[in-house]
Amino acid sequence: MSNPAKISLRNVHKAFGPKKVLQGVNLDVAPGESVAIIGGSGTGKSVTLKCVLGLLTPDQGSITVDGIEMTDASTADRDAMLAKTGMLFQGAALFDSLSVWQNVAFGLIEGRGMKPRQARDIAIARLEDVGLGSEIADMSPASLSGGMQKRVGLARAIATEPEILFFDEPTTGIDPIMGDVINDLIVKCTRELGASAMTITHDMASARKIADRVAMLYKGEIIWDGPVSEIDQSDNPYLKQFVAGDIEGPLDLDLKHL
Amino acid sequence: MPIFAPVGHIFLTFLALVGRVTVFAGRTIGHMVTPPIYFRLIFKQMREIGYFSLPVVAMTTLFAGMVLALQSYSGFSRFSAESAVATVVVISMTRELGPVLAGLMVAGRVGAAIAAEIGTMRVTEQIDALVTLSTNPFKYLVVPRVVAGLITLPILVLIGDIIGVLGGYLVGVNKLGFNDGSYIRNTFQYLEQLDVISGLVKAAVFGFIITLMGCYHGYHSRGGAQGVGQATTNAVVSSSILILISNYIVTELFFTR
Numbered sequence A: 001m002s003n004p005a006k007i008s009l010r011n012v013h014k015a016f017g018p019k020k021v022l023q024g025v026n027l028d029v030a031p032g033e034s035v036a037i038i039g040g041s042g043t044g045k046s047v048t049l050k051c052v053l054g055l056l057t058p059d060q061g062s063i064t065v066d067g068i069e070m071t072d073a074s075t076a077d078r079d080a081m082l083a084k085t086g087m088l089f090q091g092a093a094l095f096d097s098l099s100v101w102q103n104v105a106f107g108l109i110e111g112r113g114m115k116p117r118q119a120r121d122i123a124i125a126r127l128e129d130v131g132l133g134s135e136i137a138d139m140s141p142a143s144l145s146g147g148m149q150k151r152v153g154l155a156r157a158i159a160t161e162p163e164i165l166f167f168d169e170p171t172t173g174i175d176p177i178m179g180d181v182i183n184d185l186i187v188k189c190t191r192e193l194g195a196s197a198m199t200i201t202h203d204m205a206s207a208r209k210i211a212d213r214v215a216m217l218y219k220g221e222i223i224w225d226g227p228v229s230e231i232d233q234s235d236n237p238y239l240k241q242f243v244a245g246d247i248e249g250p251l252d253l254d255l256k257h258l
Numbered sequence B: 001m002p003i004f005a006p007v008g009h010i011f012l013t014f015l016a017l018v019g020r021v022t023v024f025a026g027r028t029i030g031h032m033v034t035p036p037i038y039f040r041l042i043f044k045q046m047r048e049i050g051y052f053s054l055p056v057v058a059m060t061t062l063f064a065g066m067v068l069a070l071q072s073y074s075g076f077s078r079f080s081a082e083s084a085v086a087t088v089v090v091i092s093m094t095r096e097l098g099p100v101l102a103g104l105m106v107a108g109r110v111g112a113a114i115a116a117e118i119g120t121m122r123v124t125e126q127i128d129a130l131v132t133l134s135t136n137p138f139k140y141l142v143v144p145r146v147v148a149g150l151i152t153l154p155i156l157v158l159i160g161d162i163i164g165v166l167g168g169y170l171v172g173v174n175k176l177g178f179n180d181g182s183y184i185r186n187t188f189q190y191l192e193q194l195d196v197i198s199g200l201v202k203a204a205v206f207g208f209i210i211t212l213m214g215c216y217h218g219y220h221s222r223g224g225a226q227g228v229g230q231a232t233t234n235a236v237v238s239s240s241i242l243i244l245i246s247n248y249i250v251t252e253l254f255f256t257r
């Protein structure tokens, strides 16, 4: 394989009608690497992940996973890619027709054909990993709080121990202590189990903890991309402003209409 | 000719919609005949669509049969053809009223529920989540509902036919003074197999239409709760119209030669 990257985005464009969201995104994730994507609200971070997963089709550009082009992949190639990935959606996206444990075990039962009894034990273990007790296993997802739903979504994403993980704001809406548990879990998945991960986050503390590398998305492009250790040394004014959380700076925050 | 532009636009939009629905139906049929098939989900949907629609279908057909007996009696008495009441009731029920009334009632009940459920799953990204969990949403969501519709609607209509005829019998014997033996004899004397079969074929077609339109509008809904509401309305309206149109087409296929 000429391309050693696990995931590689080249010049990816995506527009919704007249609204240009991605305008030439370039990003690589090496095997076993954890990359955090940061950027303002509405800059297209979630859209980027959905393009990689094939839930949205880019208008232009190339996305490869394990060296296989995904933008025009066959169904078989796409299924093979999805079989080794796990995704936590920003809104958790739990199936409300199923109980909590059935949600977590979904990939094991439907994807891997595991027997429900065995899958349930694994699901309860995954729920414990995200700080949830077995007493919620039989509850409906609709009766959980937002932060609990997010954690169930995380448990579902990692239940099949995928090689590639996508997390869309894993710690948003979760208290700081539980947020730390989640960070540790993500670190465990990548450092110990060797998975590659792309994590969207607004939380710089979490980004520093879970990521090897940080990429900042702004106006449809990755404007800064480097190791976590270099965030504070960087003299990129956009990155500096974002990390410091200042209102004053070059970032066009679209605050005009406020 | 500026007046023709909007007409042309509406016509083209309509054609595009027909095209999209046809592609959706084709994909559904393709997934129906290739594994995996989720039998457990088919049974669950048969319960939702069939079993839970029984009360409403029974009520509708019962009263339809009763009214039919009253109306045809008072109409036919003008040319002293009261003895045809039983025959009229059974033929109208099996050929027309059973399938059409059941179809429209189920369209309101089930079509709306399917569109709302799948639409909510779309706007809350549950359908995307299915895909990322290596599960095809057509196989998991659409096929079980459409197959259940195809199977249960004929069963519902057959039960509805029987209840409708029973309604006619109750009115005929208790109110219009028919002898019960001769009413029953008249009911079956002129009834042909084709009357019942054509009604059941209609029911299967309606079951396909109702579930397909529910799934189609739900699957393509967008824009939050409002979009789901719109999808629900569209599902009920489009399936009701398609039921009436296809009813005519099937009738013509069966009964004109």
Ligand SMILES: Nc1ncnc2c1ncn2[C@@H]1O[C@H](COP(=O)(O)OP(=O)(O)OP(=O)(O)O)[C@@H](O)[C@H]1O
Binding pocket: A016, A021, A040, A041, A042, A043, A044, A045, A046, A047, A048, A090
């Ligand atoms: N399906 C869609 N149809 C139309 N526009 C969309 C769609 N999905 C996203 N967008 C638009 O694309 C832009 C980027 O959306 P995206 O969800 O990727 O933002 P984000 O960076 O994840 O923001 P946040 O941090 O708030 O989650 C938004 O302006 C949004 O309106």
Ligand SMILES: [Mg+2]
Binding pocket: A045, A046, A047, A090, A168
């Ligand atoms: Mg987002």
